[in-house]
Amino acid sequence: MAIELTKEVLENLAAKAIEARDSAYCPYSGFAVGAALLDINGNVWTGGNIENAAYGPTNCAERTAFFKAVSEGVRDFLAIAVAGGKAGEAPASFCAPCGVCRQVMREFCMDDFKVILAKPGEMDVYTLSEILPVSFSPRDLA
DSSP states (O other): OOOOOOHHHHHHHHHHHHHHGGGOBOTTTOEEEEEEEEETTSOEEEEEOBOOTTSTTOBOHHHHHHHHHHHTTOOOEEEEEEEEEETTSOOOSOOOOOHHHHHHHHHHOOTTOEEEEEETTEEEEEEHHHHSOSOOOGGGGO
8 A cells, every 4th residue: 555645744755855965975066966765665765966077977866766766676656855955055945856857757657756846844746747748658668
């Protein structure tokens, strides 16, 4: 049975995303992003952005969380929270997932998957279909 996405569950996920920023490796941009991904069993997978001097190999926090979960065999998800801002400071504004991260979400998630943009004491909640309309998914290959 899937976890019910109550306000308390979403707020907890948002707090974990803010906390996950501490694991970010961002010496070049100084912009720390954290993500907290909730699977259908109630487990939370966190990730921080991981930058690279060559820039191209940089990995976003959202994909870090997804790849950790998927590499452990998890494929069913309910929600992700994302928080970002200047490293060492609390996020001052919302940080939305980039296009590549949205496409990774589409690979594993349905239209009603929740995407939470978080900053201390505040969150905005969207569905995947709202932030990635008219998308390409595995269903298109069937």
